[in-house]
Each structure stands twice: as structure tokens, then as C-alpha cells.
Amino acid sequence: MRIPILKLHDYLLISVQVELDDQTALQFQEDLLNKIHQEGSSGVVIDLTSVEMIDSFIAKVLGDVVEMSNLMGAKVVLTGIQPAVAITLIDMGIMLDEVPTALDLEQGLDKLQQELEG
Amino acid sequence: MQPSIIEMIYSQREEIMKRWEEEVQRVSENEMGRQLPYDKYNETNAEFIHLIIDTLELDQNEAKEKLRFFAERLIHAGWPLSYFTQGMQAFRRVLLETMTSNDSLQSKTVFTTFYEIESWIDGIINQLVDEYTGSWENTLHLQKLALKELSAPLIPVFEKISVMPLIGTIDTERAKLIMESLLEGIIEHRSQVVLIDITGVPVVDTMVAHHIIQASEAVRLVGAECILVGIRPEIAQTIVNLGIDLGKFPTRSTLRKGIETGLELTQRKIVDI
Amino acid sequence: MSVQSNVEVHTEWGIVSARQAGRNLAKELGFSSVDQARITTAISELARNIYLYAEKGEIIIESVERMQSTGRKKGIKITAKDEGPGIKNIRQVMEDGFTTSGGLGAGLPGVKRLMDEFDIDSIAGEGTEITTIKWNS
Numbered sequence A: 001m002r003i004p005i006l007k008l009h010d011y012l013l014i015s016v017q018v019e020l021d022d023q024t025a026l027q028f029q030e031d032l033l034n035k036i037h038q039e040g041s042s043g044v045v046i047d048l049t050s051v052e053m054i055d056s057f058i059a060k061v062l063g064d065v066v067e068m069s070n071l072m073g074a075k076v077v078l079t080g081i082q083p084a085v086a087i088t089l090i091d092m093g094i095m096l097d098e099v100p101t102a103l104d105l106e107q108g109l110d111k112l113q114q115e116l117e118g
Numbered sequence B: 001m002q003p004s005i006i007e008m009i010y011s012q013r014e015e016i017m018k019r020w021e022e023e024v025q026r027v028s029e030n031e032m033g034r035q036l037p038y039d040k041y042n043e044t045n046a047e048f049i050h051l052i053i054d055t056l057e058l059d060q061n062e063a064k065e066k067l068r069f070f071a072e073r074l075i076h077a078g079w080p081l082s083y084f085t086q087g088m089q090a091f092r093r094v095l096l097e098t099m100t101s102n103d104s105l106q107s108k109t110v111f112t113t114f115y116e117i118e119s120w121i122d123g124i125i126n127q128l129v130d131e132y133t134g135s136w137e138n139t140l141h142l143q144k145l146a147l148k149e150l151s152a153p154l155i156p157v158f159e160k161i162s163v164m165p166l167i168g169t170i171d172t173e174r175a176k177l178i179m180e181s182l183l184e185g186i187i188e189h190r191s192q193v194v195l196i197d198i199t200g201v202p203v204v205d206t207m208v209a210h211h212i213i214q215a216s217e218a219v220r221l222v223g224a225e226c227i228l229v230g231i232r233p234e235i236a237q238t239i240v241n242l243g244i245d246l247g248k249f250p251t252r253s254t255l256r257k258g259i260e261t262g263l264e265l266t267q268r269k270i271v272d273i
Numbered sequence C: 001m002s003v004q005s006n007v008e009v010h011t012e013w014g015i016v017s018a019r020q021a022g023r024n025l026a027k028e029l030g031f032s033s034v035d036q037a038r039i040t041t042a043i044s045e046l047a048r049n050i051y052l053y054a055e056k057g058e059i060i061i062e063s064v065e066r067m068q069s070t071g072r073k074k075g076i077k078i079t080a081k082d083e084g085p086g087i088k089n090i091r092q093v094m095e096d097g098f099t100t101s102g103g104l105g106a107g108l109p110g111v112k113r114l115m116d117e118f119d120i121d122s123i124a125g126e127g128t129e130i131t132t133i134k135w136n137s
Helices: A022-039 A056-071 A083-092 A105-117 B003-011 B013-030 B038-057 B060-077 B081-101 B105-150 B172-189 B206-222 B233-241 B255-265 C012-028 C033-054 C107-114
Strands: A006-008 A011-015 A043-047 A075-079 B155-158 B161-167 B193-200 B225-229 C004-009 C057-068 C071-082 C117-123 C127-135
Touching (some): A011 A022, A011 A105, A022 A056, A043 A105, A056 A083, A056 C033, A075 A105, A083 B206, A083 C033, B003 B013, B003 B081, B013 B038, B013 B081, B038 B081, B155 B255, B161 B255, B172 B193, B172 B206, B193 B206, B193 B255, B206 B225, B225 B255, C004 C012, C004 C033, C012 C071, C033 C127, C057 C127, C107 C117
Parallel strands (some): A011 A043, A043 A075, B161 B193
Antiparallel strands (some): A006 A011, B155 B161, C004 C057, C057 C071, C071 C127
């Protein structure tokens, strides 16, 4: 299964609508990096509103994606992390410290704009 | 106690135990059977009766200690108080029965009379015990509910800015509720900045600080930002003296200053007109 | 009466079906959405450990009950069983940040924090059994 990646000007938009299994997550990592390379994107918003669970593996993949994208010159914002998912991550001791977040897609785009301009 | 009684108990120990277990079985089938966990039932019975008889042999303090330990464990596992009171009454009945069973008719009459009075009084005792424990449990339940109601609401004050005033002591259970209502509220009001006001929290120790830090981390994950406000001088002192690191998120002394910071963070400010 | 489901884990899909089974039962037992996420995540961690280290094993998900003075308390019990290499140093795997797989090292200590009761039993060379319970408050 592949997660669709949409292009909007300089940005890439991803809305994760499926339950993330390991393979899908890794495939997504690869697809996103290729797309950034191909399009020369400067910002990425990954929306997780429909994701009901993030375990330590998925968290690691997401953290890695952010770091790798930064290396390629694209800022990443994660949006729409659900309260239950956030609490579970905190319980597990996973803070995702280096990862910028926003409430929803709209605010995520605002945040990217700010970070890229400021 | 008269040596003859102790001797009698020892010589008929097995018999007494057997009759006691039957008696308890009979009582518990009527009354408390439905409340008891059956897998441990026989095991606990055996332990209880041994403990009762042990109190004759052991040093008083030691016996008390053993009984306390046993009771604590059963309380924790949720056994009702009536198991103890009725179990003890059953033991007394069995003992008297055993004592008088081989005796003359006269003592039997005494026993019967005694039995009647006893069951009358025991009935009252049992009811009183039930009333008491029932009322304790009820009170406890209500207090828990009251505490839940006390748990902080998230109040939207401006667009994108909300305040959560915390009042009273924060324990782990409350911290969980606070965190949930905080995060749900953020989503509901689309808040970008949340001010957590701890003016009403009497003590901030490492535990409370830990809960607050965790809450602010979770707030960040859902995509908002936390500002801790209402830090009184004595709270600032304890936080530093305990070596708690709150450096990761902004703090302000008062709610007013916090709101100013919140407006700045969302590119707004209040001006005189 | 207790409901029980067993899920074999020997592919990555086993991980997905184990957590789905867990979420369904958690929902049925009336757990809050936060607790549902906690339970599902714990199952995911346990199932992944089986897949990564033992290749094959099973996750057993069942409802449990306990007596309390205020009435019956319901919970969900998860057992993760495998006949893999076992855990040589249990204290080490329960430390935050310890990892042999390149992960975050949050797995087992994380599960312990997500759940209410946690028990680990492992013999090197024979296998591992982890039992964990979450009570519905």
C-alpha cells in the first residue's frame, strides 16, 4: 500500500489515511525523500489526523523522515496528532523533540511559511 | 484462657476446622457468596482458620502482626468485612457446639439459649458493620466523583488562546484527567497557545512538575504551545531547590503576563483606544 | 465469562491483526479512547518484539475481572508468547533507550508504563512470555 503525496507549489502535502504498518511506513519514507529530490520542495506537511496509533517503530520512522528531509533542505511539520496518540507517546517516553507540530493542515502550512520566511 | 479450653481446641482441631469450613460455606452461600472470588476461596478459608488457631500459640504482638498482614491483603483483594465478622461468629458457634456436643443435657440447654441471644446480637452487629462499610464506600465514591468534577476545564479566552486553571493537589489520577481534558479542549477550540495557571496548586514537588512537563510535551505533540503561569515566589523557590528543569517551556509570573505572551506568539497585541 | 482471541505473529501482518483484535476488545470493554490507544500501542510493541527477535509466536488477548469493594473491575490481559532466543538480561531491556535493533529503545519499558500490570518471564534459549494487564477505571 502506498500513501499518496500531493504537490502544492513548493510544498508537499501528505494525509495519512490508512493504519500504518511497518512496510507502508518504510515505503512512505522512501517515496517522500524521492519526491523531495525530484520536486526540490522546501516544505512538507504530514497530516496524522486519521492515525489512531503510533508505536515506537512508527515514531522512529517519522522522526527519521523529518531529519532526513531536513538534510535535503525541506522543513517538515507534523499536524493533527490526536490527543490519545499524543498521550500514548508521552507515556512511552517518546517526545519527538526535534519535530515541529501544528494543530491541522492549515496551521501547519502557516507554520512552514513562518519558518521559511523567518 | 482456661487451659482446658485450649486443650479441647487442640485435641479436636481437625474436627473444628472441618465444621468451621462447612459453617462458613453455609453462611457465605446465603449472603456473601456472590461477592467472593471463588478461585482463592478455599485457600483463603484454610489460611483464615489456621490464623485464628495460631493466635492461641503465638506471642500477642506477633499474632496481631500476622492478622494485620492477612487483613491488608484481603482488603486489597476486595474481600468484604463481613467475611471476617461472619467467619469469626461461625467459629464461635462451632466451638461452643463442639464443647457441648458430648455433654449433658443441661449444658445443651444453656447453649441453645446462648445461641438464640447470640444470633440476635450478631445480626445487629452484622447490619451495623454493613451500614458502616457501605457508607464509607459511598463516601469514598462520592469524593472521587467530586474530585473528578474539580478537574480543570479549558477556557477559551481569545481566539487561539485558552487558559486552564489548576486548583488543588495534583496526583497521578488527576494528572491523567487534566491531560485528557487539556488535549481534547485544544482540538475543540483550536487553541495555539494554552496557559496553565498553577496559582491554585498548593505544592509543586518533583511529581507535580513531572506531570506538568508531560502535559506540556503532549500539548506540543498535538500542535499547540504551553505557557506555565501563576508561579508564586515560594513555588519558584521549591522548583529551583528541587533541581526541577522547567527550562523547556516558557513560564510567566501571572496570568496577565501569560496572555500578553500568548498574543505575541499569535502575532497580536492589546492596544489602548 | 471471558472473551479470548489468539493471534499468530510470524509476519508483519500479524502485528496489524493483533492490534486490531486488541482495539476491538478494548472498545467492547468500554475503555476510553486514550486507553484504547495505550492498549493497541502496547500490543504493537509486544508483537513487533516477537516478529523481530523470535520470528514466530502468539499474542493472546482476553478480558479479565477482579473483585473490589466497590464492585467488579474489568480489564484486558495481553500475553505475548514465543519460543525465541529469550532475553539474557531482563533489567537491561527494561531500561529506557536500550536497543539492539536500532529502534528507540522505548518498547518494553514503554509497554510497562502504558499498562497497569507487567510481568516478564524469559529463559535464554527457550523463549519469552510477557503478561500485561490494563484495568478499566
